Amino acid sequence: MANISDTIEKFIVSSLENNSSVDISRNSLAEYFSCAPSQINYVLDTRFTLDRGYIKESKRGGSGFIKIIKVQNTDTNAYLNNLITDSVGDEITEKRMGQILDKLLNDFVVTEKEKNIILMALSDDSLSMPFTIKDKVRAKSFKNVLTKLMNSSKSDE
Amino acid sequence: MANISDTIEKFIVSSLENNSSVDISRNSLAEYFSCAPSQINYVLDTRFTLDRGYIKESKRGGSGFIKIIKVQNTDTNAYLNNLITDSVGDEITEKRMGQILDKLLNDFVVTEKEKNIILMALSDDSLSMPFTIKDKVRAKSFKNVLTKLMNSSKSDE
DNA sequence: CTCCTTTTAGTCAAAGATGGTCAAATTACA
DNA sequence: TGTAATTTGACCATCTTTGACTAAAAGGAG
Numbered sequence: 532m533a534n535i536s537d538t539i540e541k542f543i544v545s546s547l548e549n550n551s552s553v554d555i556s557r558n559s560l561a562e563y564f565s566c567a568p569s570q571i572n573y574v575l576d577t578r579f580t581l582d583r584g585y586i587k588e589s590k591r592g593g594s595g596f597i598k599i600i601k602v603q604n605t606d607t608n609a610y611l612n613n614l615i616t617d618s619v620g621d622e623i624t625e626k627r628m629g630q631i632l633d634k635l636l637n638d639f640v641v642t643e644k645e646k647n648i649i650l651m652a653l654s655d656d657s658l659s660m661p662f663t664i665k666d667k668v669r670a671k672s673f674k675n676v677l678t679k680l681m682n683s684s685k686s687d688e
Numbered sequence: 689m690a691n692i693s694d695t696i697e698k699f700i701v702s703s704l705e706n707n708s709s710v711d712i713s714r715n716s717l718a719e720y721f722s723c724a725p726s727q728i729n730y731v732l733d734t735r736f737t738l739d740r741g742y743i744k745e746s747k748r749g750g751s752g753f754i755k756i757i758k759v760q761n762t763d764t765n766a767y768l769n770n771l772i773t774d775s776v777g778d779e780i781t782e783k784r785m786g787q788i789l790d791k792l793l794n795d796f797v798v799t800e801k802e803k804n805i806i807l808m809a810l811s812d813d814s815l816s817m818p819f820t821i822k823d824k825v826r827a828k829s830f831k832n833v834l835t836k837l838m839n840s841s842k843s844d845e
Numbered sequence: 846c847t848c849c850t851t852t853t854a855g856t857c858a859a860a861g862a863t864g865g866t867c868a869a870a871t872t873a874c875a
Numbered sequence: 876t877g878t879a880a881t882t883t884g885a886c887c888a889t890c891t892t893t894g895a896c897t898a899a900a901a902g903g904a905g
Binding site for chain 3: 713714715725726728729746747748749751753754
């Protein structure tokens with residue numbers, strides 16, 4: 532385990548051990564680990580992805596930053612996580628998504644309005660593209676939304 | 689958050705907490721924050737925009753001033769209709785959509801959570817497809833969502 | 846009144862400070 | 876040995892800060 536990316540990953544993970552988010556300076560971190568600044572991006576892009584439960588925000592320019600937010604481990608989140616892995620998969624139809632959203636509405640994870648927004652945004656009509664990829668795009672997007680929902684109470688400053 | 693612009697923004701926002709408008713003196717404020725007077729313009733131009741619900745008036749010369757007024761949109765449907773036809777068009781970038789959503793948030797058409805849902809559902813990352821069609825799909829879907837918001841703004845919640 | 850001076854605010858572009866992207870080069874691994 | 880993962884650097888994009896120059900309003904001297 533001699534590679535820098537893994538080391539940087541560990542460093543960030545440990546920074547997140549007792550906090551739900553951490554702010555880093557790309558340049559400082561790069562200097563600290565004696566690597567190219569873009570290596571920080573590489574680590575973030577490959578290890579701190581939405582898929583793995585991380586959300587990122589950043590700002591350039593004076594006093595810029597990169598914020599990494601870890602999705603919390605609550606009951607609701609565990610539930611959402613389950614949905615993501617078990618029910619959504621790599622492809623999903625509009626109808627199946629509707630069923631899942633009904634369940635989420637029932638369990639007070641989303642409001643009626645939020646359900647309708649998601650349904651409309653990812654409807655067959657909205658995703659005007661070949662059927663071969665439509666269900667794939669919908670699955671990817673829907674999973675991203677569900678991940679974001681996990682965090683919707685925490686990350687909003 | 690060490691940058692002066694953010695500090696000045698906070699100062700002005702807090703001045704507006706209990707009033708719908710505030711008068712400032714550009715030079716005094718610049719002196720107070722030890723910055724260039726034009727920095728005040730920078731803050732005003734980037735943070736107190738119409739998109740974010742502010743309008744400005746000013747006068748030069750002796751006893752000149754800058755007045756910042758907080759406004760809010762009222763006619764939701766006409767406003768959304770306008771957005772759909774004028775601002776979205778056939779293609780839209782993720783960034784531009786974010787700006788529009790900021791405005792909608794400011795005008796209480798969507799909540800922070802709803803904004804985040806739309807942003808995530810139609811983000812570049814979610815719409816994993818060639819760039820040539822990404823902005824088109826986003827525009828189509830976003831307009832559908834806006835239309836839905838229009839119809840539901842009366843009945844929902 | 847008219848012109849000049851003073852007092853404000855506005856514009857714009859350069860410089861500085863960060864982070865982002867991409868692809869070539871290198872290294873690790875199956 | 877060939878493919879995937881990592882490392883690096885050149886170049887790009889965005890946000891902030893500063894200052895020189897411009898524009899407008901008010902007040903006063905004549």
